[in-house]
Amino acid sequence: MTERDLCQDTALPNxxxxxxSALPGNPLMWVLILSExxxxxxxxxxxxxxxxxxxxxxxxxxxFLDPVAGGLNTxxxxxxxxxxxxxxxxxxxxxxxxxxxWLGGAFALGVVFxxxxxxxxxxxxxxGLMPETNTFFTFYYLLTGFHFAHVxxxxxxxxxxxxxxxxxxxETAAAFWHxxxxxxxxxxxxLYLLR
Numbered sequence: 804m805t806e807r808d809l810c811q812d813t814a815l816p817n818x819x820x821x822x823x824s825a826l827p828g829n830p831l832m833w834v835l836i837l838s839e840x841x842x843x844x845x846x847x848x849x850x851x852x853x854x855x856x857x858x859x860x861x862x863x864x865x866x867f868l869d870p871v872a873g874g875l876n877t878x879x880x881x882x883x884x885x886x887x888x889x890x891x892x893x894x895x896x897x898x899x900x901x902x903x904x905w906l907g908g909a910f911a912l913g914v915v916f917x918x919x920x921x922x923x924x925x926x927x928x929x930x931g932l933m934p935e936t937n938t939f940f941t942f943y944y945l946l947t948g949f950h951f952a953h954v955x956x957x958x959x960x961x962x963x964x965x966x967x968x969x970x971x972x973x974e975t976a977a978a979f980w981h982x983x984x985x986x987x988x989x990x991x992x993x994l995y996l997l998r
Contacts (some may be wrong), residue, residue, distance in 0.1 A: 832975045836982045864939035873995040883912035884984040887977040894973045906965040
């Protein structure tokens, strides 16, 4: 046995990312996703606490939101998430062109989400409903604005991945995009529907 063989046999194995190594895509994206989920969870907890303290203000303010627009955006994002999942399936089969088409569909629906949200913001601001109007609208703009920033980041990620396509990149972008879906699925009923 040579010295080189001995060094290779006694070398410590690469610990990798532990449980994150088994997840699809880049493990660093999962660290980001988990940290962002914790931030949103903290916001949701604070929102629930303040809602309990100002129930009448929250219920009255919620009447100004359009559940149809929020529902439309829910449908749009869920469909976009489906397209992202289909992009992953396409890249699994080696269908690069088809993968790019699904990513393009996911991107287009993400843009539709942004347009609906901007129209909704313009309507609220036109009614004089500003972040400083009351606690509900402070949280409405904070939560939906923070989510909107994640949508914009996700759109940039999808565009980058469609350009620099690889299996790992597509899985990484899809994982982030599914987090964006999940956050909206929680935001929609909390802000628009729960009384």
